Amino acid sequence: LRPVFVAPRRRGWRQHRHRIRMDCSRWKCDEIEARSLDFSTALGEDEETSPILQGGRWLPRLDRLPRHFSSVCVVLSAVVALSHVVVHRGAGSNHIAKGLGPSEAFIVQPEQGHEAPLAHHSSPKPCGRIERGVEYLGEHISSANGVVSPEFCRTMCQEKPACRMWTYGVVDGVDQTCSMLTAPAATKEVKKTQVKHVISGTPFTWDAPNTLFCFALMMPRGYEQDLLKMQLDERWNIFGCDEYQVVSNETVRLAPGVITSRIKSDLQAELGGEFGTALNTEIFFGVWRKVIEEGRWRYHDWTVKADPDTAFFPQRLRVVIAFHSVPVGGMYLNNCEYGLHGPLEVFSREAIARWHAGEDECKRHFDKLCKGPCLWGEDMFIDQCLQKVLKVPRVDDWNLLSEPHCSAKDWDKCESQHVSFHPFKTKAKYAECLQRAKFGAMPFSA
Numbered sequence: 001l002r003p004v005f006v007a008p009r010r011r012g013w014r015q016h017r018h019r020i021r022m023d024c025s026r027w028k029c030d031e032i033e034a035r036s037l038d039f040s041t042a043l044g045e046d047e048e049t050s051p052i053l054q055g056g057r058w059l060p061r062l063d064r065l066p067r068h069f070s071s072v073c074v075v076l077s078a079v080v081a082l083s084h085v086v087v088h089r090g091a092g093s094n095h096i097a098k099g100l101g102p103s104e105a106f107i108v109q110p111e112q113g114h115e116a117p118l119a120h121h122s123s124p125k126p127c128g129r130i131e132r133g134v135e136y137l138g139e140h141i142s143s144a145n146g147v148v149s150p151e152f153c154r155t156m157c158q159e160k161p162a163c164r165m166w167t168y169g170v171v172d173g174v175d176q177t178c179s180m181l182t183a184p185a186a187t188k189e190v191k192k193t194q195v196k197h198v199i200s201g202t203p204f205t206w207d208a209p210n211t212l213f214c215f216a217l218m219m220p221r222g223y224e225q226d227l228l229k230m231q232l233d234e235r236w237n238i239f240g241c242d243e244y245q246v247v248s249n250e251t252v253r254l255a256p257g258v259i260t261s262r263i264k265s266d267l268q269a270e271l272g273g274e275f276g277t278a279l280n281t282e283i284f285f286g287v288w289r290k291v292i293e294e295g296r297w298r299y300h301d302w303t304v305k306a307d308p309d310t311a312f313f314p315q316r317l318r319v320v321i322a323f324h325s326v327p328v329g330g331m332y333l334n335n336c337e338y339g340l341h342g343p344l345e346v347f348s349r350e351a352i353a354r355w356h357a358g359e360d361e362c363k364r365h366f367d368k369l370c371k372g373p374c375l376w377g378e379d380m381f382i383d384q385c386l387q388k389v390l391k392v393p394r395v396d397d398w399n400l401l402s403e404p405h406c407s408a409k410d411w412d413k414c415e416s417q418h419v420s421f422h423p424f425k426t427k428a429k430y431a432e433c434l435q436r437a438k439f440g441a442m443p444f445s446a
Contacts (some may be wrong), residue, residue, distance in 0.1 A: 313440030
């Protein structure tokens with residue numbers, strides 16, 4: 001059983017309250033929250049109680065946590081290990097069987113000449129929260145009877161963008177009922193009441209501070225679907241965010257709870273313009289309309305657009321955004337000295353709202369300026385629209401992206417502390433980049 005994403009205390013970081021979230025199986029998850037756990041009381045100030053680096057992730061020392069948290073971790077770890085760990089020996093290699101959930105923490109000794117896999121390398125499954133004996137209160141969307149488990153009810157909720165919480169059990173006198181509910185986006189609050197024989201939860205973590213909603217556009221044919229399936233399985237790229245969405249021109253079920261949002265487009269873009277880039281503006285107008293229409297972004301503080309071939313570390317982005325105070329009118333982050341580049345785009349919620357309201361105004365402005373559609377890519381259009389027309393503050397942050405089109409010479413080594421690296425178009429190259437980057441681990445400053 002593994003605590004995940006508890007950031008180390010380091011010079012220059014703000015103090016935050018954190019949670020210890022625990023993954024209980026591959027597709028089932030629950031969390032134990034230490035709501036008042038902060039760095040000074042839980043992790044301490046000295047070397048003995050500082051977090052440790054294990055398998056590319058910073059983890060707290062369980063023996064230094066309050067006694068009841070340590071006990072819970074030890075007992076549950078033993079139960080899970082005994083019930084789920086199955087180690088397979090293949091011809092010429094050792095590996096961990098898929099579907100073992102928390103047993104990912106166990107490292108099998110490799111054969112001579114092979115490198116051992118790193119433990120705890122993937123981000124947690126953003127599975128929200130499960131509470132027993134509690135009924136969540138919200139506006140009813142739909143219900144289904146005969147649902148086999150609360151976990152399956154959660155999966156059904158994850159597939160509905162409007163579903164923000166669910167209840168399972170005896171509802172209106174009927175057992176095994178899954179009810180899906182929505183909630184106001186502005187409040188970030190879950191209302192609840194104590195009810196026996198009812199289990200409730202959220203599909204994703206949206207009712208917390210500084211949450212990330214991330215999305216990607218996927219070509220249904222070619223390498224992108226394979227990349228995204230690997231990333232989903234490992235919780236890499238957008239799937240390490242608090243909530244995520246994949247857009248495509250076909251309906252594809254990538255995994256339980258993850259179905260692509262379909263748009264009408266052939267997703268084909270010509271190369272052209274001053275810089276010889278993909279003229280994909282019209283395609284991404286449709287992508288943005290679908291993302292805004294489904295409304296997942298409204299429940300999160302930050303929206304991130306990432307390409308499938310971008311090696312993106314959400315845990316590093318969380319550190320970056322902690323140093324940016326969002327003004328009333330919103331803001332977005334510029335990732336390149338030449339202007340915003342598309343592999344990783346980061347916007348505050350208010351910036352997305354202003355982009356949605358001002359898209360048509362920007363089209364009219366630039367059609368007049370260019371005497372017709374400007375021969376730009378989506379990244380340049382949204383950058384010019386937000387900065388020049390809608391006057392949304394743009395903040396430069398060169399920690400966001402390392403790629404050759406942004407003058408980076410060592411982008412393919414993935415050894416700097418950037419939030420993302422681009423491009424990696426094969427699963428092997430992508431995984432190699434993540435391993436070189438220590439799966440996004442952040443070292444202590446001197």
